[in-house]
Amino acid sequence: MTPLAMMLTLSSVLFALGLLAVLTRRNAILVLVGIELMLNAANLNFIAFWAFDSPGAHNAAEPVLSGPMFVMFSIAIAAAEAAVGLAIILMVFRHTRSTDLNKLDSLHG
Amino acid sequence: MAENFHLLLWCVPLLPLLAGGIIAFLPDTRGRIASKLAIAALFVSCLLALGALVCVLAPGNERIPAPLTWFSFGDVELKIGLLLDPMSAAMAAMVTFVALWIFIYSLGYMHDEKRFGRFFGFLSLFCGAMLMVVLSNSLLLLFMAWELVGLASYMLIGFYYEKPSAAAAAQKAFITTRIGDMAFFLGMIWLYGHSGTLLFYDGGNGLLESGALSSLAGATTIGGLTVSAAASLLLLVGAMGKSGQVPLHTWLPDAMEGPTPVSALIHAATMVAAGVFLVARTHPIFALGGDTGISLTATAWVGSITALYAALVALAQTDIKRILAYSTVSQLGFMMIALGTGGVAAAMFHLIAHAFFKALLFLSAGSVIHGCHGEQDIRKMGGLRAAMPKTFLTYAIGMMALAGFPFVFSGFWSKEAILHSAEYWPGGKGPFAIAATAALLTAFYMTRQALLVFFGAPRKPGVHHPHESPAVMLVPLMVLAAGAVLLSLVGTPAWPWFEKWIDGGSTGVNFAAFAKPATLMLIGLSLVIVTLGVGLSYMIYRNPPDESNAPDPLEAKLGGLWKFLGTGMGFDALYEKAVIAPLAFVAGGIDALEKQVFVPLMGLAESLLKRCGIVTRATDEQAINGGFDGVCSGLQRSADSSSQSQTGRPQGYLRSIGLGMTLLLVLYFWLSQRS
Amino acid sequence: MIPLLILSPLILLAAIGAVWMARPVHAALMLALTLALVAVLYLALGAEFIGLVQFAVYVGAVAVLIVFSLLITRPGDEAEEIERRPRSLVTGLLCTLPVMAVLAYTAASGSNIKLIPWQPKLSIAELGEVLFTSHAPAVLALAVLLTAVLIGAALFAREPDKTQDDSSEK
Numbered sequence: 001m002t003p004l005a006m007m008l009t010l011s012s013v014l015f016a017l018g019l020l021a022v023l024t025r026r027n028a029i030l031v032l033v034g035i036e037l038m039l040n041a042a043n044l045n046f047i048a049f050w051a052f053d054s055p056g057a058h059n060a061a062e063p064v065l066s067g068p069m070f071v072m073f074s075i076a077i078a079a080a081e082a083a084v085g086l087a088i089i090l091m092v093f094r095h096t097r098s099t100d101l102n103k104l105d106s107l108h109g
Numbered sequence: 110m111a112e113n114f115h116l117l118l119w120c121v122p123l124l125p126l127l128a129g130g131i132i133a134f135l136p137d138t139r140g141r142i143a144s145k146l147a148i149a150a151l152f153v154s155c156l157l158a159l160g161a162l163v164c165v166l167a168p169g170n171e172r173i174p175a176p177l178t179w180f181s182f183g184d185v186e187l188k189i190g191l192l193l194d195p196m197s198a199a200m201a202a203m204v205t206f207v208a209l210w211i212f213i214y215s216l217g218y219m220h221d222e223k224r225f226g227r228f229f230g231f232l233s234l235f236c237g238a239m240l241m242v243v244l245s246n247s248l249l250l251l252f253m254a255w256e257l258v259g260l261a262s263y264m265l266i267g268f269y270y271e272k273p274s275a276a277a278a279a280q281k282a283f284i285t286t287r288i289g290d291m292a293f294f295l296g297m298i299w300l301y302g303h304s305g306t307l308l309f310y311d312g313g314n315g316l317l318e319s320g321a322l323s324s325l326a327g328a329t330t331i332g333g334l335t336v337s338a339a340a341s342l343l344l345l346v347g348a349m350g351k352s353g354q355v356p357l358h359t360w361l362p363d364a365m366e367g368p369t370p371v372s373a374l375i376h377a378a379t380m381v382a383a384g385v386f387l388v389a390r391t392h393p394i395f396a397l398g399g400d401t402g403i404s405l406t407a408t409a410w411v412g413s414i415t416a417l418y419a420a421l422v423a424l425a426q427t428d429i430k431r432i433l434a435y436s437t438v439s440q441l442g443f444m445m446i447a448l449g450t451g452g453v454a455a456a457m458f459h460l461i462a463h464a465f466f467k468a469l470l471f472l473s474a475g476s477v478i479h480g481c482h483g484e485q486d487i488r489k490m491g492g493l494r495a496a497m498p499k500t501f502l503t504y505a506i507g508m509m510a511l512a513g514f515p516f517v518f519s520g521f522w523s524k525e526a527i528l529h530s531a532e533y534w535p536g537g538k539g540p541f542a543i544a545a546t547a548a549l550l551t552a553f554y555m556t557r558q559a560l561l562v563f564f565g566a567p568r569k570p571g572v573h574h575p576h577e578s579p580a581v582m583l584v585p586l587m588v589l590a591a592g593a594v595l596l597s598l599v600g601t602p603a604w605p606w607f608e609k610w611i612d613g614g615s616t617g618v619n620f621a622a623f624a625k626p627a628t629l630m631l632i633g634l635s636l637v638i639v640t641l642g643v644g645l646s647y648m649i650y651r652n653p654p655d656e657s658n659a660p661d662p663l664e665a666k667l668g669g670l671w672k673f674l675g676t677g678m679g680f681d682a683l684y685e686k687a688v689i690a691p692l693a694f695v696a697g698g699i700d701a702l703e704k705q706v707f708v709p710l711m712g713l714a715e716s717l718l719k720r721c722g723i724v725t726r727a728t729d730e731q732a733i734n735g736g737f738d739g740v741c742s743g744l745q746r747s748a749d750s751s752s753q754s755q756t757g758r759p760q761g762y763l764r765s766i767g768l769g770m771t772l773l774l775v776l777y778f779w780l781s782q783r784s
Numbered sequence: 785m786i787p788l789l790i791l792s793p794l795i796l797l798a799a800i801g802a803v804w805m806a807r808p809v810h811a812a813l814m815l816a817l818t819l820a821l822v823a824v825l826y827l828a829l830g831a832e833f834i835g836l837v838q839f840a841v842y843v844g845a846v847a848v849l850i851v852f853s854l855l856i857t858r859p860g861d862e863a864e865e866i867e868r869r870p871r872s873l874v875t876g877l878l879c880t881l882p883v884m885a886v887l888a889y890t891a892a893s894g895s896n897i898k899l900i901p902w903q904p905k906l907s908i909a910e911l912g913e914v915l916f917t918s919h920a921p922a923v924l925a926l927a928v929l930l931t932a933v934l935i936g937a938a939l940f941a942r943e944p945d946k947t948q949d950d951s952s953e954k
Contacts, residue, residue, distance in 0.1 A: 029850060775886065
């Protein structure tokens with residue numbers, strides 16, 4: 001198994017674990033934890049492709065930076081997402097005194 | 110051998126830090142274990158520091174760096190490291206030794222404290238950080254440890270955080286020193302940008318070695334200032350914040366809100382010494398502008414103003430710890446004078462001697478407070494000599510050392526060295542004259558304090574049944590008292606071993622040095638100053654009033670000036686007016702702007718929208734709804750039946766999405782495999 | 785390769801902890817550990833700067849934010865705090881396992897493309913230059929987004945102002 005394949009496998013398992021957390025945890029904040037895991041899996045892929053296979057890097061006159069660049073933007077946006085997500089959860093908590101997703105069924109038809 | 114030696118050197122600061130870290134995880138009920146752990150760690154690190162001191166004493170071992178590459182960014186390497194040279198070795202030995210006895214003293218003093226273990230954890234952190242400051246070979250590492258010292262001091266000054274005054278004092282200390290830290294940080298970045306290194310000594314490439322120094326001195330910046338002068342002025346501001354120099358001194362007297370061992374630690378061995386040490390360590394940069402260059406002149410005058418100011422204010426204080434606090438500020442001013450006038454070794458000697466006798470004085474004051482059931486007002490004491498003879502004895506030694514009693518006390522010789530350095534400064538006689546005056550005032554107010562606390566008859570209303578402190582508190586006092594006396598052996602003009610050692614030379618005993626006219630004159634001057642200070646004070650306070658709320662004898666002579674001095678010359682009030690009030694004004698203005706302008710504007714917009722709403726609503730209800738309703742009710746009936754699947758649980762929906770996505774993925778996968 | 789071999793199982797173990805731990809705070813701490821380990825992996829792969837950013841932003845800010853939110857939104861009774869093992873585990877696994885299988889199979893089989901090994905070096909100077917020249921619009925957009933998020937989050941999380949509410953209801 002090449003290192004690239006290993007990294008990709010690692011990231012796919014990480015992604016699946018994040019998805020599992022999103023689908024099964026009942027605490028809204030822990031759902032956010034799952035989302036962070038999934039985002040990290042994606043970042044891992046960027047770094048993997050940058051580190052092990054950068055087309056055009058082999059005759060490197062130009063530095064190839066798109067991988068790290070993507071990750072930097074992704075991290076910044078992930079931080080923003082976490083902040084807004086947690087703020088929304090806090091607001092929900094203030095209304096219902098709970099962060100249990102099973103109790104939040106106001107979408108009930 | 111070298112590797113092991115580096116490891117041992119790293120252990121000196123890391124052991125107390127580690128102990129602090131472990132204690133943080135111990136429950137509060139395990140206070141005894143925590144205190145034992147802290148003392149054991151400090152004891153080992155004290156032994157190691159003394160070993161390092163012996164090691165530096167050996168010829169050829171004057172400067173041992175222990176480098177470490179912290180991490181590398183691409184091809185930029187960030188190096189930190191420790192440095193063992195006479196200055197750092199002497200400081201490390203002093204810090205560990207004095208702090209060790211303060212720790213032991215705390216066993217007795219903090220005996221009834223609920224958060225006993227936590228206290229020792231903070232103390233350990235504080236000491237470890239300070240050791241890192243003195244041993245660091247890199248301005249960056251020094252800065253990090255410097256901030257750790259600030260953090261630990263914040264937690265210790267605010268240790269009684271239930272008390273509002275203690276919490277406020279902690280914040281004040283933190284914020285005031287932060288102003289200085291900001292300047293320090295800027296200076297550090299400037300130095301790094303210019304020389305590309307923050308290591309002090311690095312085999313010829315360091316910041317304090319000739320290559321970097323000459324490039325710093327050569328480059329000029331705004332207003333014709335050299336980079337070295339500008340950066341060193343910024344470093345000076347940093348040191349002023351930490352070492353309580355005017356005008357950033359106001360946090361220091363308030364830091365008395367912490368427990369007394371903390372005051373002793375902050376004021377003697379650790380925190381305030383850090384600023385003076387910073388200037389001493391980076392003195393080669395300060396000295397680039399010459400003896401009368403702007404940075405050294407600024408240092409000397411900041412020191413002079415502080416020394417005189419604090420000595421004057423100390424005259425009119427009534428709290429036993431506040432007098433000592435202002436005297437610390439004043440003595441730090443002395444050290445700055447010495448640094449500014451080129452006497453690095455004199456400053457270091459005074460720093461170390463001061464650490465001993467100031468720790469002794471604070472711990473004795475703590476013993477007095479302990480014996481007087483928490484009373485700190487010296488007007489209510491009096492005649493305590495009989496009740497606590499041992500405390501009196503140690504206190505007297507500390508007081509005489511601070512006042513500069515001749516010949517056998519370290520304070521006499523260290524002050525003499527500072528006066529010597531100030532007298533021969535080519536930049537003028539101002540600092541010398543001020544230092545002499547401040548020394549006189551020091552003798553005066555220390556005598557006043559001793560007379561009011563220990564002599565005369567107990568005053569009324571006063572303290573009931575003062576008692577002597579337990580042995581665990583008295584033994585540290587005696588050890589420190591011995592240190593305050595014995596240290597004078599290595600700094601007399603006859604055998605100025607310490608100063609020569611710091612400067613990197615060696616010397617023999619030469620009693621003829623006493624006979625030099627210049628030295629004789631200075632010794633004579635010191636004698637006159639001390640005699641005058643003590644004599645004046647004795648004349649005024651020989652018969653203090655018996656009533657504890659009677660006015661001070663000096664108050665009658667000084668009148669309004671007394672009140673002015675008592676409030677620290679109004680610095681706090683000035684800051685209140687000049688800094689806090691304008692900020693509050695601006696905040697109030699913005700608040701008013703929001704209330705007066707934005708809220709009405711929003712209200713206007715709201716009412717306009719409401720008007721529009723009324724119009725559209727009318728058309729809505731009349732024209733559209735009627736026809737629509739019929740359709741809707743039909744839809745609703747059909748929707749009711751299908752809404753059974755809507756559980757309203759977000760994760761149910763998510764699961765459906767997940768299943769759908771999986772199906773799509775499988776489909777895509779299948780298709781891509783087929784092609 | 786060797787750091788990858790060592791770190792991968794650790795990252796997976798920590799991530800499983802983050803998904804599986806019963807107490808919310810433990811799960812959040814495991815998340816912090818996962819993120820820190822990923823940062824170490826970045827460091828080992830030569831992307832030092834990204835690793836440090838990951839440390840600062842994820843471990844330093846996001847994970848801490850999550851822990852604090854958990855502390856704020858503590859339910860009153862202890863029993864509710866300890867979450868039972870998820871009941872919907874079967875459907876959860878049903879959804880996630882195929883995803884994982886497909887992704888992992890693609891990753892493992894698709895990587896037979898010819899790779900030319902090279903040792904990438906991330907230079908901060910280059911990164912900074914690219915960031916503020918060719919990527920400047922993106923940085924600006926991100927700045928606007930972050931400002932909006934800052935204001936939005938502050939508005940959401942603010943304690944509702946009683947008087948304000950009254951006036952709006954009238």
